[in-house]
Amino acid sequence: MNTTLGSGFVAFGLTSSFLGVLTIIHGLVAGSQRSLIRIRWFVLMIGIAAVGQFAVMENALITRDFTVAFVAEHGSSRTPALFNFATLWSALEGSILLWVLILVGYLVLVFWRFRKRLTDPVVIWALLILFLICLFFFLLLAGPAFPFHSFSPWPGYDGPGPNPLLQNHVLMAFHPPVLYLGYVGFSVPFAFAVALLVTRRHGEGWLTETRRWTLTAWGCLTVGILLGAWWSYEVLGWGGYWAWDPVENASLLPWLTGTAYLHSVMVQEQKGMLRVWNLSLLCSTFALTILGTFITRSGVLDSVHAFTESGIGPMLLAFFTLVVVGVLVLIILRGDDIRSEGSIDTPISRTGAFLTNNLLFAGFAFVVLLGTVFPLIVEAINGNRISVGNPYFERMTMPIGFLLLFLMAIAPALPWGKTGGEVLSKRLWWPAVFGTLITIVGVLLGARGWTSTLAIGLAGFAIGGAVRPLVLAVKSRGFAGLFGRSSGGMVVHVGVAIVAVAFAVSSSYIRQTEFRFSEVGDSVTFAGHELVFQGNVVVEKEEKIETQVKVTVDERMFNPSINIFPFSGQPIGTPSTRSTWKDDVQLSVLKIPESEDEPTVVRVTVQPLVWWIWAGGAVMALGTLMSAVPSRRSNKNSKEENIIEVTT
Numbered sequence: 001m002n003t004t005l006g007s008g009f010v011a012f013g014l015t016s017s018f019l020g021v022l023t024i025i026h027g028l029v030a031g032s033q034r035s036l037i038r039i040r041w042f043v044l045m046i047g048i049a050a051v052g053q054f055a056v057m058e059n060a061l062i063t064r065d066f067t068v069a070f071v072a073e074h075g076s077s078r079t080p081a082l083f084n085f086a087t088l089w090s091a092l093e094g095s096i097l098l099w100v101l102i103l104v105g106y107l108v109l110v111f112w113r114f115r116k117r118l119t120d121p122v123v124i125w126a127l128l129i130l131f132l133i134c135l136f137f138f139l140l141l142a143g144p145a146f147p148f149h150s151f152s153p154w155p156g157y158d159g160p161g162p163n164p165l166l167q168n169h170v171l172m173a174f175h176p177p178v179l180y181l182g183y184v185g186f187s188v189p190f191a192f193a194v195a196l197l198v199t200r201r202h203g204e205g206w207l208t209e210t211r212r213w214t215l216t217a218w219g220c221l222t223v224g225i226l227l228g229a230w231w232s233y234e235v236l237g238w239g240g241y242w243a244w245d246p247v248e249n250a251s252l253l254p255w256l257t258g259t260a261y262l263h264s265v266m267v268q269e270q271k272g273m274l275r276v277w278n279l280s281l282l283c284s285t286f287a288l289t290i291l292g293t294f295i296t297r298s299g300v301l302d303s304v305h306a307f308t309e310s311g312i313g314p315m316l317l318a319f320f321t322l323v324v325v326g327v328l329v330l331i332i333l334r335g336d337d338i339r340s341e342g343s344i345d346t347p348i349s350r351t352g353a354f355l356t357n358n359l360l361f362a363g364f365a366f367v368v369l370l371g372t373v374f375p376l377i378v379e380a381i382n383g384n385r386i387s388v389g390n391p392y393f394e395r396m397t398m399p400i401g402f403l404l405l406f407l408m409a410i411a412p413a414l415p416w417g418k419t420g421g422e423v424l425s426k427r428l429w430w431p432a433v434f435g436t437l438i439t440i441v442g443v444l445l446g447a448r449g450w451t452s453t454l455a456i457g458l459a460g461f462a463i464g465g466a467v468r469p470l471v472l473a474v475k476s477r478g479f480a481g482l483f484g485r486s487s488g489g490m491v492v493h494v495g496v497a498i499v500a501v502a503f504a505v506s507s508s509y510i511r512q513t514e515f516r517f518s519e520v521g522d523s524v525t526f527a528g529h530e531l532v533f534q535g536n537v538v539v540e541k542e543e544k545i546e547t548q549v550k551v552t553v554d555e556r557m558f559n560p561s562i563n564i565f566p567f568s569g570q571p572i573g574t575p576s577t578r579s580t581w582k583d584d585v586q587l588s589v590l591k592i593p594e595s596e597d598e599p600t601v602v603r604v605t606v607q608p609l610v611w612w613i614w615a616g617g618a619v620m621a622l623g624t625l626m627s628a629v630p631s632r633r634s635n636k637n638s639k640e641e642n643i644i645e646v647t648t
Contacts (some may be wrong), residue, residue, distance in 0.1 A: 002065050002098035006056040006148035010141050013049030013100070016042050017135035024128045028121075036118050039127060043111045046134060050104035054088075054097050056521075057147060061087055066157055069149035070094060076161030078566065080541040089176045090162040092297055092312065099293075099463040099546040100137050102184045107134060110188055110213075122206065125195035126188075133187055134166050136319055144311035160567035161543065169235045170564070175227040181250060182221025183289045186254060188213040190286035193279045197330040200337050207269055211485075212628055214282075218258045219624035225251050226617035237575035238587035239512050239605035241613065249372040250292030253365055257285040262359035262489075267354050270416050275338045276331060277358070288365075289483065290320045295372070328464065346418050355413040360400050360407070367396040380501040398451070400491055405458035405500060409435070409465035431464030438463075444535075447505070455504035459497040466493040486629025495623055498616030502609040506584075511606045514590060516599035517551075527606040529553050529585055536592065536600060546574075549589050549600055553578065560587040584610040 020042030027035035057070065061084055066072040074091045075084065087092035107130045114123045139149065166172050189210045196206055228251065242248060261281040268274050294316040297628035331338075346352065371388040378386050413427035438455060438460025447453050470490050473481030481487060515524050517533035524531050534550035534557070548561040558576040565572065575588040584607050591601035 001070050002056050002060040003150045005062075006053055006068070006216055009049050010138065010146070012149065013053065013104075014135070014138040014142050016045035016049055017131055017138050020046065020131045021128065022133055024124060024131060028124060028128075033119065036124060038631065039118065040111065040115070040258035042131075043108055046131075047104055047108050049138075050101045053141070053147075054101045057088055057094060057097055059083065061085065065160075066153040067151055067158060069151040070147050071150040072153060072157070072159050074158045074162050076543070076566070077158050079161045079167060080543060082170065083162065086166075086173040086176075087162045089180075090172070093141075093145045095176070095297070096137065096140055096145045096312075097147055099180055099184060100134070100176075102138060102180050103130075103134055103187060104187055106130070106185060110191075121199045122192065122195045122201055125198050126191040129191035129194050130187060131501045133191075136315075140312060140315060144315065152575040155471060161565065164544075164563065164565040164570075164572040165235060167565075168572060169231055169542070171234065175224060175231050178220055178227060179224030182217050182224050183251075183254070183292070185217025185220060185288055186258065186282075186286045188217070189282045193206050193282040194327070194330065197279060197327075197334050197338070200334065207265055211265070214262065215257065215624060215628055218255070218262060219253050219621060219628075221251065221258065221368070222624065223617065223621050225255060226614065226620075230614060233475045233586075234575070234577060237573050237586070237603070238590075239510060239586060239603070239607065240507075241610070244371070244390050245500070246372050246375075247292075247296050249368050250288075250295045252284045253292065253368055253372075254288040256361050256365040256368070257281050257288060260358045260365075261285065263354050263361075264328045264358045267351055271351055273351070274355075274358075276335065279338065280327075280331065281358075283323070284324070287320060287323045287327070288369075290316060290323060294320060295376075298420055330569075342543065348414065348424075349418065350411055350414040350416050353407055353414055357404065357407050357411065360404050364397060364400045364404075367400070371396070401500065402454060403457070405462050405497065408497065409458065409461040409629055412465050412469045412490065412493075423596060427468070428465070431461055431468060434464030434467075435459075435461030446509075449508060451502045452508040456501055459501040462497040462500075463494050466490040466497070483626050483629040485627045488623045488629070491623030491626055492620050493623075495616045495619030495621075498619060499615075501615055502612035502616060505609045506607045506613070509608050512603065514601055514603050516601050517549075518599045526604055529606065531604065533600070543620060547589075547592050549587075549592075549602060551602060553587070555584055560589045562589050562592050577613045581611050583608045 023035050023038055023042060026032060027039075043417065057068070059065075060068040060071045061075050064075060064077050066075070070091065070093055072086050074094070079087065089098045107127075110130060111127065114127075117123050161167065190212045192206060192213075225248075228248070229241040232243070258281075261278060264274050264281065264426060265278050268278055269432065294313060297312050297316065346374045363425070371392050375386050375388060378384055409431055410428060413431070435457050439457035442453060442456040448454055467490070468488055470482065473487050475481075482491075511527045513526060515526075515531065520533060520535045522533040530553070532552045534552060537548045537550060539546040539548060539561075543565065545564045546561045547563075548559045551560070556578060558578070560576040561574045563572045563574055571592075573589050575586050577586040579582060584605075586605040586607075588603045588605070589600070590603050591599075593600055
């Protein structure tokens with residue numbers, strides 16, 4: 001029943017997408033308003049199809065309908081309810097179902113937002129692009145990613161359940177959906193960018209129409225990346241949270257170009273510049289989400305984050321190529337129309353700082369992209385497998401990161417036009433003092449080495465530079481001054497600076513070692529913490545068998561474990577972590593004794609300030625929400641900012 005119903009919804013969605021595309025094209029070619037009005041019915045049908053196929057698969061998972069091959073391969077009667085629901089996006093076919101659900105959700109929202117402007121060519125072309133994207137992903141579902149194949153289970157059959165690593169922490173239920181909200185959300189600004197190129201309507205009004213869509217996608221991607229880092233830290237037990245894994249990099253790339261766009265678009269609004277660059281950034285961001293999908297789902301690499309090999313890769317690569325070539329052709333054809341006439345008055349201005357900021361983000365993205373795809377290119381050419389390790393990424397990205405922190409500090413103090421050195425020094429005085437004080441505090445607390453010390457100083461400088469305009473905004477407009485794009489952006493800057501400090505300090509001062517415990521009561525001291533071995537306990541659960549190693553750290557019980565899941569012969573470790581504002585202590589089991597004379601081997605990792613990475617991420621999320629809230633006096637923001645610049 002589920003296979004038939006699910007297949008029907010896939011076919012219904014594919015047909016509705018195709019007919020929707022034809023209807024829009026007919027309306028554009030024939031100038032038929034009636035055809036364009038009919039779009040709403042296809043939006044409704046495609047929405048029904050997306051929700052229906054998702055609901056059918058979840059119903060099959062919840063009821064353990066093993067006649068559906070996807071459930072037979074990835075479901076299990078022993079999987080807890082939350083992870084059973086999340087099983088849908090733990091494997092390739094189900095992840096495309098989730099992708100399509102979110103994509104169609106954005107399509108419905110765009111249609112609803114612009115339902116009274118269906119005569120506007122930009123809106124019609126944007127809807128056409130979104131329909132074409134939906135058509136492609138429904139083609140994936142109907143082809144290599146078809147999720148509703150049938151299976152004939154024998155009596156007593158039970159599936160293996162999802163990958164054990166994906167049912168070891170509650171974040172698995174939230175990290176992928178939030179990440180997809182960001183990934184897929186960039187389809188909306190991409191659709192409008194293409195629509196503007198096609199229709200030659202390059203006025204600045206479209207920026208306000210798409211800003212919140214871009215900001216929403218960027219915010220979700222930011223939170224999704226941080227949740228992924230948190231999941232890696234809590235589940236894998238290697239003492240880290242970012243390994244420059246190709247799949248991690250695939251999510252970082254659109255974040256970098258999206259961040260660059262959110263900065264450079266302000267230059268276009270203020271000066272009428274960078275039209276070609278901004279359109280290119282939007283299109284590049286969407287293209288990178290497709291490239292990331294290819295890297296994750298094609299099976300071209302081995303990663304704990306990647307899906308198994310499948311036939312989906314060639315279609316994704318072809319779609320990526322089509323997007324890139326199509327956008328390049330459009331930009332070349334429309335180059336004269338969209339070229340900006342504005343110019344930079346002086347490099348020492350906010351315009352100059354944003355241009356430098358964009359160059360740095362572009363360089364950052366290029367470095368990450370090169371290190372990610374270079375091994376794939378080499379393997380495609382000569383069949384040799386190589387890897388690009390952490391040293392490359394750290395050496396190449398660290399200088400860029402420091403420069404970005406410096407720009408974060410000085411850009412808010414710079415005016416859009418020319419200014420005198422006396423005014424600039426006055427505006428930067430308190431941020432510089434704050435950065436100096438933070439550096440001194442860091443050194444007094446034990447910071448050593450130029451890398452972490454410089455990161456602390458620049459981050460303090462950046463926080464001071466962000467707090468200054470926040471204080472001025474509150475003085476000018478009261479509590480309402482904390483909301484709006486400018487103030488929300490400054491809060492995001494504070495969050496970024498906090499994450500930067502925590503990242504630099506935790507990675508620079510990580511302490512890690514292994515201990516062998518033979519008898520209950522064995523104790524050791526490491527990094528100022530006392531560890532006492534309390535023995536091993538076997539706990540049998542329905543979905544797994546846990547061998548817990550009980551160790552007290554500073555008289556607090558830790559329970560790292562080794563888990564054995566049915567149908568999985570590989571033991572999976574679950575670390576135990578204690579987080580405080582000062583440092584994190586994490587214990588991971590490396591070996592369980594198989595005989596009485598063998599020791600229990602535990603890895604102990606102590607890292608300072610890891611907690612602040614997640615706190616900084618929360619501040620970034622808060623700042624994003626504050627940016628999306630329209631200011632009550634938004635029409636006067638620019639004038640007020642100019643007044644503040646003159647008077648300070």
